[in-house]
Structure formats: structure tokens, C-alpha cells
Amino acid sequence: MGRDELLGQARAAHADRRWLTAFDAFQAAESAAPLGPEDLGLMAECAHLLHRLDDFFAVRELAYHRELDTGDPVAAATSAFWIGAQHLHEGEIAQGTGWMQRAFRLAATVKQDDRLRGYLSFASSFRAEAAGDLDAAARIADEAVEAAQRCDDADLTALALHQAGLLHLRAGRLDKGRALLDEAMVVVTADHATPMVTGIVYCGVIAGCWSVYDIGRAHEWTDALTGWCAAQPELGSFVGECRVRRAELRLLHGEWGEAMAELGGMEDDVDRQSAALAIYVRGDLERLQGRWEDAERSFATAARLGQEPQPGLALLRLARGSTQAAAAMVRRSLTETAEPDRRVAVLAAAVEVLLAVGDEAGATAAATELDTLAGRQDSDVVRAVAAQARARLAVGTGHPERAGEPVRTALETWLRVGAPYEEARARRLLEAACRALGDTESAAREERTAREIFERLGARPDLDALDHHARQTLSAREVEVLRLVATGATNRAIAAELYLSERTVDRHVSNILSKLGVASRSAATARAGEWHLV
Template identity: 40%
Template sequence: MGIVDDLARAREAFERRDWATAYDQLSATGDGLGPDDLQTLATSAYLVGDDDACIRALQRGYRLQVDAGDTLGAVRFAFWLAMVLNVRGEVAIGSGWAARAERLLADQPADVVERGYLRIHEFFRHLAQGEYAEALRTGTEITEAARRFGDADLLAQGLTCQGRLLMYSNRVPEGLAMLDEAMVGVAAGEVSPIFAGQVYCAMIEGCQEVSDFSRASAWTTALTRWCDSQPDLVPFTGQCAVHRGQILRLHGAFGAALEEFDDACRRYAESGKQAAAGLALSECGDVQRIRGDFALAETAYDQASSFGYDPQPGRALLLLARGRATAAIAVIRRLLAEVGGPVQRSRLLPGAVEVLVAGASLDEAEQTATELTGIAESFGCSGLRAMAAYCAGVVALAADDPERSLSQARLATQLWSGLQAPYEVARAKVLVGRSLRQLDDEDSAVEELTAALRTFTELGAVPARQEAEKLLNRGTPGGLTGRELEVLRLVAAGNSNTEIARRLVLSDKTVARHLTNIFAKLDVPSRTAAVAYAHDHDLL
């Protein structure tokens, strides 16, 4: 009677998601567990982070089913063994269990739900080999099998597989709709915990990949609640911390974001999955770079690389911030040649535009910005549209088209404001200010730049704050902008307006406007007087 009571308590604990109690109670019963209770023990062990105990329970369940002649039951245990082993990096052994399950199914009916589950392993094999068409077909077969058998776990997994592959096939709106449908079952509590955690993380990761920050934020909040409702939960908590950090970074809470990334790395280390920390470390490096802690950023990027995660374009942007524009351009050109697929490129292109413009590679920058705009229109995600508008504005300003730059910068400001992204809003305001200055609306330019400076100061974004201060001419003799100083120095060297325009890649009209501004700011009547002022005040 004691064992019966223990099993009843263990099952009740499992139903209320008290994984530790279920695990302890079932572990204490010895070798008398049947297949169903062994599956419960394996699941509980996995959810409290004891993968070894999970695998032992699954192996026992597999052997019981084989001995009982329950082939389909044995297939189910083999499926879970393959999944758990693959997730923890033992792919060869996991593949062996998947192959055994396929062999066991050879003499079984053609249409059984277990075949749908084994398609999951087939899907990930295709995905690992870059066989996207085959992976999409397999994902569709998983979903079809799930609908035939009314299996909520299989349906959530199949829709997730389909959704991600549709996104990688440049059908992002369709893919996101599939992911939303998968999340319906998860949010309704219809999906078992391991599948639910996997679908949560896949959904949020997909949203981050295409810069759909609104969806990512909503589902990150839901994932946090889901994790918090299970105090003993170990898997998925590292991913949850990373996603919380990403949303906090978007909202300008840089210190809190760094704490979440550190927490994610700690959780990965404790669970023995430290290699998964690469993304968290790369995100940490991005925040440190924005804050101006370049040494810490480089360390974080190096650590991310050591775990097999390439922290780009953040590392290239760090090179640029340190004044190594030539090296940054070389990295970006290599990445643009290597990275394929619109989803992957959408993550690279905004940083690439910034680097190329800084390196005066305007033709390449314009091509890259145009590509980004096309991808953003195709995806329809507001975050990516904001990035594309900002990049288009940066390129337009560099090409001496302040009217277009201003319209794009204002669009970027509007979109980032809707996403409550203060750092990005301030960057867009800087672009607005620079565009207004080119259009001779100095009062409005100063207003925009001052607002941006205030935000950068509040956020602790040191490099951006210093740029804004420079644009506001704090400490600059005569109140000249950086471009105006360049023009004045070329005038002092004896260059004509046409020669200055050629050297700075500007139009003659823009050079003339810069000279008019210089004369007004220095209160001088001519080129000769301006050069004399420059000599007297050591501007040359």
C-alpha cells in the first residue's frame, strides 16, 4: 500500500508541475515502475536538470516495452532517448536511437502517430544539412500527422518546424502565422512541458531573427510566467533569461539586460550546457559596446567565439568604434559574401551599412541599404522597417541628399518610438538633426540633437553621447561642425569649391552652403578672412 500511495503522490505532484517532488517520489520506488511511470520519471528528471537519470529511466522503459512485445511503446521511448541525447550534444548516440526506432517501425502499420514523431528527427537532419526544401516538406508531414491523430504535442512541433522553414524561405509573414498557431496550444496548456518549452524558445528566437520585437516581447513575458510557475524547472530558463535581456536592451535598460545575460550564462554552466551561452555573450558584448566599455565588449565577443558563436556584426562595429575602419570594412565585405538567406542577412545588413558609410564606401552602402529595405518590406516587421529607414537615411545624408535623409530619419524615429526603444529613437533623432542642419534649419537641428544627447546621457551610452556633444559644437571654436572644419581646412590649402566638392564627394552647391555657414558663424566676409580666423584660432 505504501508504494501505491507514493506513486499516487508522485503522479499528483507531476500534474501540478511540482517536478522535484515527482522526481524524488518516483526515484524512491525502486525498480517496480511500469512504462507510464518511467516516462513520468524521465520527464521529471529532465525538467529538474538530471539528464542522466532521465536517460536511465527511458532506457528502462524501452526495455520493458520490448520485453512486453509493445513495439510502438518501445518506439516512443527510443524517440525520447534520441531527443534528449541530441539536445545535450550526443548526436551520434541520439541518431542511433532514432535509427533503431525507424527499424522497429518497419513492420508496423503505415499510418501510426509514432511515424509522425520520428519525422521530427528527420526534420532536424535535413535542417543540419541545409536541405531546406526537404525540411519544409517534413515539417508539413509532421503537422498533417498531428491533425489526423489529434496530437497536441506533435501539432505544436510540426507548426513550429513549418513556421521556421517558411521564414528561412523568405515567407516570413506565413511563417510567423504558423508560429502563432503553434503558440495557441502552448498558451492553452494543451502541450506537454518539454514540447511547450521548446516551442516557446523557437518562437521567440524566430521573432528575434526577423526583428519582430513586438511579438518577441509578448511571448518573452509569457515564457517568463511559464518558467516562474515551475520553481524547480532547469531547462529553458537560460534561454528565457537571454530573451528577457534582449527585450530589456531594446527598452534601454542596459544594466538590467547585462544581469540577465550573466544569469543565462550561469544557468547554462550549471546545467552542463555552457556551449549554449554564445548568444548571451554576444548580446552582452553588444551592450558593452553601446556603453563604451570596449575592453569588456571584446572579452565578451571572444568568449562567444570560443563557444562557436560568431558575434557579428557586433565585432565589426567594435572595430569601427575603435577607429579601425579599414579592418571593419574587410570583415563586413567578407560577411556579405558569405552570409546567405534573407533572415540571416537581415541581422547583418544594418551594421554593414554603418561600417560602409563610415568607410566612405557609398556605392556598396547604398546597395546594402536597398537590399535591407527590400527585405524589411517583405518581412513586414516594424523593427526591421525601422532599421531599414535609418540606414536609408544615413546613406542619403552621406550622398548629399538631406531631404530624403530627413524623411527616412523621421520614419525611423516614429517606428522606434512605437517599439519603446529609446536608444534607437535617439540615434534616429541625431540623423534628423544632421539632416536639418544640412538644410540650414539650425534651430530645429539643435533641438533634435539636444533631445538625443539627453537620452544618451540617461542611458549611459557614452560613444553616442560624445558624438551628439560634438555635433552640438560643445567646445568647438566658432561653433563649426566637423564637415565645416574640413571645408575650411581645404579652403586654407588653396582648393576651389569644385576641388573641395570632389575630395569630399559633395556637390558644388553643398560646398557653397557650407562656406556661407562658415562665414556666418565666424562673422567674416570672405574666404581670406575665414582662413585668417582659422590661423588665429589654431583650427588648421
């Protein structure tokens, strides 16, 4: 096959989004005769979409040098920008900074060019963000948006809007941030941006939604990303992150089996960052299922890949009885975690863990900070997390009368969002508050509902905790009655066996059903079997 035919095949495959086919054809054409910078750009995009980053860097650098050789400093500066941006994304700071400096140096040699100015404003925004100046970073990103709109460049427009939106979210300007991200998504969903930029923006926007717990938008854009990835069978980049985001949503909505299926085999994903996050999420799910040894391994693997395993690991230590180790972990995490989204999760865990070790002051401080964050973030989910922490603090410090209002607020949110595990946890708090206030009937109802949810999910540790609590609350006489109920004996027969009045046995059976959170004698019999009382 001749070089021109190979090149035609490569361009056609690229247009059809057959990335591997296109890359191989471009490579064969380059072997026959040097490609021009434009075709090298397409070849580099194929490499990126296949997540063959060594090839991406090699081809982009080749394009950079050929652009310099042909006297096109604007194109060369743009190539330098992309090389630098990818190195920075991979955490290779020195190389990334060096290539960005090349881009700036080349830009200084040409007349005003809005497109190049926009890309370099984008780079300057990265620099300001890394220095911790979010306001300056957002202002510079806004300048990149203006430059993009002047030159009508779809890639630059999508990137700049997405970067500006993320920065405004981080700076607490949530309405503006969301509006900018929505505008960026209009560009990519209309198929105006190139595939590489489309994938970058999809993933960035979805991460931004999760950072402010905007579950509705996370759903919408994850569904769109799923469809986009599915239409490109040869895609390597972005697929892993898409799977993780789907798994997080399934976990939230109680679809634990489906979530675990999404996370299967992610250790081998070509994207290390996606693999690390996936393995952490898997470890958290294993923790909730009571598969503690599996969770230990998952958290260790996630940490080895660069993912901080908190607060999941601290909650695992708490579940396994290592309360002091759990407390040390959350205290350390609180000193190290600045990002609001991760801090919300760490603070919620800290309230639970610190109460377990008797650190009421620490738990109170964590709950108070959660309330402050909830006031800053326009998120029902964050408000629910804060309210539930406040209720947990009230119950844990002996003030159950203060728990009802916040826990009902949280419960309403979990019901609306469709988060059954969090709903069940809220019901356990409500049950504890009701029981402490003497409302045993309401307590039994909430315990029964929570148990049904935990059983449906397979939340073994929570079920064990319920059973332990129920066993602790049964008196010795009630245990005797339960054993006889489990044999099928009537209340009259039990009364005769234990030399009690039938009225007394009626009262014992009623108390047993209430304490066990079950509605029938058959359910109580099943519980007695689980506890080996019969």
C-alpha cells in the same frame, strides 16, 4: 518508505510540477524495483525539465529497452525519437542520427500508426531542413500536423505546428508561418501539452518571432513564458532562454539597467546555448555603455561558448577606432551569414562600418540588400532598419537631401515600437542632414533631443561623439565667448571683455547654444565644465 508509496509520491510531485522532488522519488522507486515504461517516461521528463541531460538520456534509454522487452515497438520508437531529437539539439549529430535511424527501423515493423508517423515526419522534416531543402521540410512538417490532428495527440500537434510554422517563416511565407505558430501556442497555453513539449514550443515560437522581428508577438509570448516558468520554482530548462528574451526586449525599450540585471550570472546557466546568447547580448549592451574592456571579455566568452560575436564585435572595433579590423569582420560575416534575421543586423552594421573606411560601393550594396530583405519581410522593424541604413548612406556619401524621407520613416517606427536608442540614432542622422542643408535650427533641435535620450540611457560613446562634434564646430572666438558665459558674465560684460559689440556677442551666444544642442546658458555652462574650458 515502501516502493508503492515512493511511486505515489513521485507521480504526485510530477503532477504538481515539483520536478526535483519527483525525480528523486522516481529514482528511489526504481532502486526498489524496476519502473514501468510509463513511469520512466515521466522520470525522463523530470530530468529534461531540470536540464539534467545525462539523466534524461539514461532514463529514456532504459525506457526504450524496457519497451522493446515488453513488445511495444511503437513506444520504443517514440523513445528513440526523443533521444535522437535531444542529441541533435545539443549538436551531437552522429548520436542523434543513429537514434533517429532506430526509430525509423522500428516504425517499419508495425502497422500504420498516425502518432508514430507524425513523430517520424517531424524527424524527416529536421533531416530535410539540415540538407537545406526548406520547401520539402515544410511540406513534411505539414504532413506531421495532419497526422497529429488525426490521432488527437496534443504534444505532437504542438510540436508539428511549431516546426511547420518556423519552416514557413524561414521560407518567406510569413503569414502562414505566423498562423501556424499562433495555433501551436493555443495548444500549449491551454495546458494541453506536456510540460517538456510546452517549454520547447514556447522557446521555439519566441525565437521564430525574433527571426522575423515580430516584436509584438515576441512580447506576448515572452510574458506568457515568464509566467509559466515562475510557476515552477524547480525548473532548470527554458529559464535561461526566458531571461535572455526578456533582456532583449528591455534593451530594445531602453531599460538598460533592467536588461543587465536579467543577464547577470548567465555564465553559470545550465543551458550552454542560452548562456552564450545572453553573454553576447550583455557584450552588446556593454559596448553601448562604453564599457569596452567588459564588452571585449563578453564577446570572447560568447564566442568560446559557440555564439558568433558579430556584428557586435565589429561595431566595438569601429567605436575604438580599429576601422579596418571592423571592416574585415563585417565583410567576413556577410559571406558567412545566411539566416535573414542575423543578416539584417550584419547588413546594417556593414553600412556604418564600410562608410567609415570609405567603401561606398560596399556600403551601397549592403543598403540595397537590406531594402530587398525589407521588401520580403512583413516587418516594420526591418523596414525601419533598411530606411535608416539608406539615410546613413545618403548622409555619408554627400547626398543629405536624400536622407530626410527614409530617416523620418525609421523614426516613426522607433517611436511607435518604443525603441529610444534607435530613435536617438535616427535623430542624429536627421540632425546631420539638416545641418548639411543649412537648417541649423532643426539640426539643433534634433541634436538636443538625441542628447537627452543618450543621457537617460547612459550611452556614453554616443554622448562623447556628440561632444566631439560640437567641439569641432565651435570657432576659436565662440570658445572664448563660452568660457566667459560659464563665468556668469552677461553679454554686455563679454562684449566689453572681448572688445566686441553686444549684437555680435548675442549672435555668438545664439550660435553656441545651437551648436551645442542646448537651450540655456546654464546648460552651455555645464557643457563647458565637462570639456574643461573653465
